[in-house]
Amino acid sequence: MSKPPMEGYSLSAMIGAIVGSIGGLFAIGGVRAILAHNLTLVFRFPILGFLCFLICGLAGWFLGGFLGPRCGQRFGSYQAELLGGAAGGLAPVLLIAIWAWYTSPH
Numbered sequence: 001m002s003k004p005p006m007e008g009y010s011l012s013a014m015i016g017a018i019v020g021s022i023g024g025l026f027a028i029g030g031v032r033a034i035l036a037h038n039l040t041l042v043f044r045f046p047i048l049g050f051l052c053f054l055i056c057g058l059a060g061w062f063l064g065g066f067l068g069p070r071c072g073q074r075f076g077s078y079q080a081e082l083l084g085g086a087a088g089g090l091a092p093v094l095l096i097a098i099w100a101w102y103t104s105p106h
Helices: 005-036 039-043 046-075 078-103
Strands: none
Touching (some): 005 046, 046 078
């Protein structure tokens, strides 16, 4: 990995932010739609979905920038760094989806 460290941090952080924000947009509505077997519930909470978009995007940015370079150093691969950034973005999405499943009526 001969790239300067800031470039690697930026790309893995950006991938984490992209994965986190897109996943956060559908984290709450998607869980409720799956549990209720009703696809229209995905768009029932637009403000809450937008807040999750922002929260998961920011958390994915920080976690992706933190986990990505460490995975790249550990495995010695640039692809591992990118996958670490994606995993960092997926972590807040999964936490919000689990929270949405726990608080939804079963």
